[in-house]
Amino acid sequence: MPDDILLKMKNITKDFYGNQVLTGVNMELKRGHILGLVGENGAGKSTLMNILFGSTVIKETGGFTGEIELDGKICNFESPFDALDAGVGMVHQEFMLIPGFQAAENIMLNRELTQRNFWVDVFGERLSSLKNEEMIKRAQKAIDTVGVDLDAKTLVSEMPVAHKQFTEIAREIDREATKLLILDEPTAVLTESEAEIMLSVVRRLADMGISVIFISHRLKEIMQICNELVVLRDGKLVKEVPTNETNPEKISEWMVGREIGGGPAREAPVKQTEEMETVLKVRNLWVDMPGERVINVDLDIKKGEIFGIGGLAGQGKLGIPNGIMGLYPAGGKVEFQGKKIKLNNPRFALDSGMAFVSEDRRDVGLLLEEPIDWNISFTVMQTQEKYLKKILGGLIKWRDDKAIAKLAQEYIDLLEIRCTSSKQLAKELSGGNQQKVCLAKAFAVRPDLLFVSEPTRGIDVGAKQLVLDTLHEYNEKYGITIIVCSSELEELRSISDRVAIVSEGRIAGILSPTAPLKEFGALMLEA
Amino acid sequence: MKGWIIRSTLILAIIVLAVFLYIIGKEHVIFVENNTFTIDGKVYEPYDLVRVTLDSGEPVELKKPRGRSLGRAKVSTTGLNHKVLVEILDDDDNVIESKEAKFNVKNNVEELLLNIPALMHDAEGWVANNQKTIYVENKPFTADGKTYEPYEFVRVILDRSKSLEIRKPGDGHTGMDKGVVTDLRHTLYIEIMDNEEKVLESKEVSYTVGHAQEKLLINIPAVMNDVDGWLTEYEE
Amino acid sequence: MSILKSKDNKIARFFINNAVPILFILFAVFAIPMADLSIEYLVAEMITRLARYSFLVLALLIPVIAGMGMNFGIVLGAMAGQVGLIFVMDWGVMGVPAFFLAIIISMPLAVFLGWMAGIALNHAKGREMVTSYILGFFINGVYQLLVLYSMGSIIPINNSKIVLPRGYGIRNAIDLVNLRKSVDRLIPLEINGIEIPVMTFILVAILCVFIVWFRKTKLGQDMRAVGQNMEVARNAGIPVERTRILAIVISTVLACIGQIIFLQNIGTMNTYNSHEQIGMFSIAALLVGGASVAKASIKNAFVGIILFHIMFVVAPRAGKTLMGEAQIGEYFRVFVSYAIIAIALALHAWRKNKEAEFARRSLRVDTEEAAGTSE
């Protein structure tokens, strides 16, 4: 029955400035069905959903090609408001709720029930009075439809996370037109029991005839509630199957499996690490990094190895280096070269001989408003008092601008940083070159151990290879131990001697880079 | 559409309200005068003691003017329609005669002069505008077949406060200017100047205007040459 | 344990949240006996000052709802009000009609200034308070240009009582003889020899009702939403910028009326100074009443006016008794007005930072516990 099809997406293609993110995606969704959308980070899930939801980002970056058909009508949403009017609702990962408002006020936000009064004629609609009682009643009805026990008068700021999630869903339900609901990782922040309730809520919505697109990394959940599932990889739809015809193993294989020659090839042999000396010992590490929480991590890093840390975004892999380097509040025991590391103290970590290339280039990695030479030399100057001239017996520590420029020039040549001179401002460089400056900054400290977070995020292919080669070279030449955190599994496999997968803030397992993809997939998705 | 109608009506209403507020709130100063009044050769003499009540305000008592006393009182009012109650008193404060009268004020009139003897005799002009517009002209004046020529440049000061500068007519100059003065007794100070504003000659004269006169015309060459008829009523 | 803790917290929280008013009540308790002023005098003073300042202080509430902090830009409204008064004085209008006429005349100007201020503040999100403060100074310059140089030369002003002897520009002090207490005394009432400005209080009451009603309108709700989280509000389709501009426009218009009420009570207008201190005094009073940059109520306004002005009246006398010098008291109240704003703002900023940290720490405990259970 073709009538049953609610949504058809035909040949959706989208690029961001020449960077292909979606290629010819076709999918269909039946009324009252739940569709699971899975894929690695960067596979194109959010872009696809942004297109469906009419996000302004898409329009600002040149729009997309292809067709969206909703209820038999071709839709071209100019903004999320158009999408909402057409009956597409979306619950984002970050809550779009106003903390000081009641659940009811949030549910009815900007759709308040109002009553005209005299002033409306004078000053316009916005002076109409609110019908609070009725709004609360209606909101309560929406909440009851969702099927949770929540008073519509509760303040959002006083709710547990799950209730916030339900409030958002109730808001979408309350729009009478809502036919399609997009849920972006709704269970990521929930406890197990809350997640259970969440799933039953989603099921109930589907029973009411609302179609749901359910994005999750938890394959278990997908298997449990979805009718069909769609796997995206590298912007292409690799599989669309009914859930009952597949199993988690297969799904994870579809997700991570690359086409031949797709990723960087492994060149160097894998080091045998069992016999090597432990240089960094981590016990019971917890890190409070928003969005990348680490709960309980034990690690032993061997001297001279390249250790990869992988896992999906938001699972906590980035929290590990940030915690050890003292950038986010952390606890637990960390020993480096036999010495206990004081946590929450970046200076101490740096002084102990560790260095860090942050994943956040703009906010942590660079002084955007300053020249390249400053960026490269600053850390080493501050921590090791290098590139300073001592005047008056050390009373004045004069910055040696010449030596700094020379140092910068060395790295510019070495890493092929493309710039006009070492005096160019960091903000004027391209992403790849900025990343190289960040690496140069870390190398300049001459660390014994180097943390590198997302070394290739947001840079082009050529620069990617160069960055990875440089890391490899430093490891080989100077024996620097390197810990790389990356969302790109292929990249990790290509340079690491061992790869740990982090899931939900914990180490799910450590594998050899040569282990089959399936195993990595299984660890990532805790299937 | 409905909104626009209501809005424009409201704006209109506010403007009307503003005008209304202006009219009812505008201050008019009324000088009540128990003074000699002359009109058409008839003279009305002031009373020994009168009590005047304007609208529902405090009554004021006025004696016959003697020496420096002008026999006047200043009362501040608002609004356009007024009534005045005049009571003539004897030495023992008994009312001998009383009379009530009504009058209107034009909204743009700042000061009003109210003459009691005239009011008591229903003489025309018992209520008059206290502001007089004085038109000063520096134009040729002919009297008894003789013509007095205008001056190049004249400065005229009315009542030692309002200064006017008048050039000879022609070259875009009209040879005329005006100023507003209040009350009945006035002075006029004239300076004849050359083009560098050096004073060549000066003269001061005093003059009185009648109650009912509102616009007067003064001719400078005539004043300077002491020719009668330098002060006349102004006609448009 | 956590219940006990939260109870302690409640008491502690009450003291922390109300630190400023409590401080002022303590001050009043000590200083009033020292000042040796009769209670009748104090009560009469407070009634006058409530009538005088309430409208201005209440004008601050709406921008707070919209998350724009204390609107130092109410001086813009005050200036608009004064321009209206100048015209009314020039035209020789008297009494209550003059009062309402001044409001009608100055209203368009207040709307225009508020609208400009709103646009400026939209360009300075997160720095609204400093910006509105400087905006007050800037517009003060423009006001001088208008009143001191254009009035009587370009703009016709004829009343010689208000124009400077040089022929243009308005005099420094204008005696509002026609207007003095005209509203205050419209409905005369005296209790124990204390004059009660009934009509003024009626106007204030109308404003309070307006504010309460306004909060329950769609626009009021939108302002609350914008004030709490601009991004969420924007995503819900609320026109954030426009809403913020409207908040400032309303505040400026109310301040304009407030200034006219204030001046009819005082009876003289210092053309070039009367508005300058208005922002500072009103804001200090509101903060003393326990309001913060993010939260202010009608109650805060009234409590604040009373406490702040008790300090204001009592300080010089108390200074004299204590230090043998009234001058110290004068400086003391200047000091307190500014210091109270500094302290209240600093407390707010500090609390904001602390709360962010606290929110993070609560997560951390969570993390530790989670770590503990998994072992």
Place this chain on the structure above:
Amino acid sequence: MMEKIKDFLEAAGWPRLIIGLFLLALFITAPFVEVNIFTSLSDVIVRFGMWGILVLAMVPMVQGGCGLNFGLPLGIIAGLLGAVTSVELQLTGLVGFFSAVLIAIPFGIGLGLLYGILLNKVKGDEMTIALYVGFSSVAFMSMMWLKLPYKSPDMIWAYGGTGLRTTISVEKFWYRALNDIWTIQIGDHFYFPTGMIIFFAFMCLLVWVFFHTKTGTAVTAAGSNPEYARASGVNVDKMRIISVILTTVLAAVGIIVYEQSFGFIQLYLGPFWMAFPAVAGILLGGASVHKATIMNVIVGTFLFQGILTMTPSVINNIIQTDMSETIRIIVSNGLILYALTRTITIKSAKVKA
């Protein structure tokens, strides 16, 4: 070509360009309206010297990431304490001047430390709070001036009243102590306060030196990107405090230089509005809320003081009306407003292949 002009305009900034051209126009018009250009020029130079260090005092705090120092009066108070103490000790000439500076410095450090600690607690709201810290400290010191045990008859009220006078003449002590070193006098009208300008240059040099040391570099980095600085092992809070102390001490020295040229110490509410011309000056020089250089100070002070000196004499002679005060209010606050409402945009990354 158009591109170049556009770049130049962008670099110079509209306000600077307009004010610069306006100032030039004033200088050109001056002789025609019978204003002596040499007198005006030396007036401008003297005021430049008087205000220079006070404007310079903005630099460390802006660089340290604490925004514009609306709390300048706090530093000025330290300077006043130094000046008043030096007069109390009856010290004259250069000795008097430098002892005032030396006495002021510890006060500056102490107050700066407290001020810095406070500003660290209120990150993000520094400017608003600085404004009120400045105001309330002036009011607080007004009480102190009444009570502090200074005894010199040159400073206390002759009879009646207690405490220090509102204005204290330094004529007998160190009036023009700096100005008159190697003064150049050409004709009757041109006077160049060599000593004061050299001292200002010296202070600029000190600040320049500071920002070339390890600590100075760290302060700049802490202001430019606190997260970066922290990740590089720098104690950001400490750097901010150092910058605030430096600012406060510079303000203290600056006010003493101002007074020796002006001839009077202004107590009580005198320092109340001192922050605004200094803030306007540095903004006019091209500084932003986040970045300021010594060049900004020099250019800005010259332009701003130039405007303030030239407008009264020239404009007033042209239109026969004294509008200088109004123009000052509009120009200085307009500039501050411009800086506050300018949206901060980071230029999109230019890829240089």
